[in-house]
Amino acid sequence: xxxITLQGRMVHxxxxxxxxLVTKSPLGGFGTxxxxxxxxxxxxxxxYGKNIKDKVLVFATASGSSAWTIAHQALRFVDLSxxxxxxxxxxxxxxxxxxxxxxxxxxxxxQDPTEVIATGDWVRVDAERGxxxxxxxxxxxx
Numbered sequence: 001x002x003x004i005t006l007q008g009r010m011v012h013x014x015x016x017x018x019x020x021l022v023t024k025s026p027l028g029g030f031g032t033x034x035x036x037x038x039x040x041x042x043x044x045x046x047x048y049g050k051n052i053k054d055k056v057l058v059f060a061t062a063s064g065s066s067a068w069t070i071a072h073q074a075l076r077f078v079d080l081s082x083x084x085x086x087x088x089x090x091x092x093x094x095x096x097x098x099x100x101x102x103x104x105x106x107x108x109x110x111q112d113p114t115e116v117i118a119t120g121d122w123v124r125v126d127a128e129r130g131x132x133x134x135x136x137x138x139x140x141x142x
Contacts (some may be wrong), residue, residue: 006109006132011095017124018083020134022058023047024114029068034112038080053079056123058086058113062093065132070094073100084125086113086132106132107112121126 024048028134032042038053052075062068075081081101090107098105104127115130117123122135 004111004134004136006111006116006134008086008106008109008132010130011085011090011105011107012098012103013127014084014102014122015126015128016056016083016104016115017122018054018056018122020058020117020119020123021047021050021052021055021082021117021118022114022121024060025078026061026063027057027059029062029064029071029097032072033071033075033080035074035078035080052082055082056084056086056125057082058117058123059088061087061089061091062097064093066093066096067106069097069100072097072103073105076101076103084127086117086123086125087114088112088114106130120138 034041038051040047085105099105104125120137124133
C-alpha cells in the first residue's frame with residue numbers, strides 16, 4: 001500500500017471517505033441510477049451494475065441537464081448517495097448536485113484523479129482543506 005495526497009479546490013464542503021469508484025467517462029443523472037438500490041442502470045456506462053452507495057465517485061465530469069442535480073438529490077432522499085465526489089472538470093451540474101446531495105466535492109486537482117486513483121482504493125476527501133488522500137490497494141486486494 002502507498003499513499004498519495006492530491007490538492008484541489010472545494011466545490012462543496014465536508015469530509016467523507018470510502019472506497020473509490022473511478023471512471024474517465026462523464027456521469028449522468030436520470031436514467032443512470034436505480035433509486036431502489038443505488039445500482040448504475042445505464043447500459044452504456046462502464047459502471048453498469050455497480051452500486052454507488054457510500055462510494056467516493058471519481059469521474060471526468062457530469063453529463064446531461066439540470067436533471068443531474070435532481071437525480072443526485074433523489075439518491076440522498078432514499079439514502080443511496082455516494083460518500084463524496086472527486087471531479088476532474090467541474091460544471092454546474094456537479095456543483096449544484098453536490099450541494100443538494102449534501103456531499104463533499106472537490107475539483108481542479110494538481111493531478112488527474114482518474115489517472116492516479118483506481119477503483120478499490122480508499123479515498124478520504126477533505127473538501128474544506130482541498131485535500132484528497134488516497135490509500136492505494138494492491139491489485140490482489142481488488
